[in-house]
Amino acid sequence: MSDALIISTSYGTETDEIRVPLEALQEAGVTTTVASVDGRRIQTLGADRTTGPLVDSDTTLGAVAARDHDIVIIPGGTLNADELRIDPDAQRIVRDAAADGIPIAAICHGPWLLVTADLVVGKTLTSYPTLAADITNAGGSWVDEEVCVDPTNGFVLITSRTPEDLPAFTGAVLDAVA
Known part of the structure; x- marks a missing residue:
């Protein structure tokens, strides 16, 4: 059985970018762990403005290891991603995942963490369009596509732009954990 790890802060995660993958993974029978910075429930937001539902967190980022999972997922939300990218545990998780060849999936502003963790060099990826310069300046190639799957540099990186790209x-x- 596969195991997925979703990492987040406790405030500002884009509602659909955490809930849709979480529900799809659970429906597919994938064991899914949600880890937040402090282990508290996650207050989601729609378009960084509208309060969305709470999402339960199972644990803290400090208590999880990438090697115990088959994929690491980074939802977006500007506030979430801006805080997550400077969190040492979040950086450790994605660096360890990449080093161990574990796929990483990031949507919207989620790739900011990958930029900070120095994991986009030589990778082709997409994101919310305002991150294009950050990705390019960090040594990646940005594309405007609904989903980009890049297997280079020893790990698969799955990226998308916005909630409209969630399907x-x-x-x-789901393909990555099948």
Whole structure:
């Protein structure tokens, strides 16, 4: 059985970018762990403005290891991604996943963490369009596509732009854990 890890802060995660993959993974029978910075429930937001539902967190980022999972998923939300990218445990998780060849999936602003963790060099990926310069400046190649799957540099990276891309993103995530 596959095991997925979703990492987040406790505030500002884009509602659909955490809930849609989480529900799809659970429906597919994938054991899914949600880890937040402090282990508290996650207050989601729609478009960084509208309060969304809470999502339960199972544990803290500090208590999880990438090697115990088959994929690491980073949802977006500007506030979530801005805080997550500077969190040492979040950086450790994605660096360890990449080093161990574990797929990483990031949507919207989620790739900011990968930029900070120095994991986009030589990779082709997509994101929310405002991250294009950050990705390019960090040594990656940015493309405007609903989903981008890049297997280079020893790990598969799955990225998408916005909540509108969730069907393609979630499909690629499910393919990665199949």
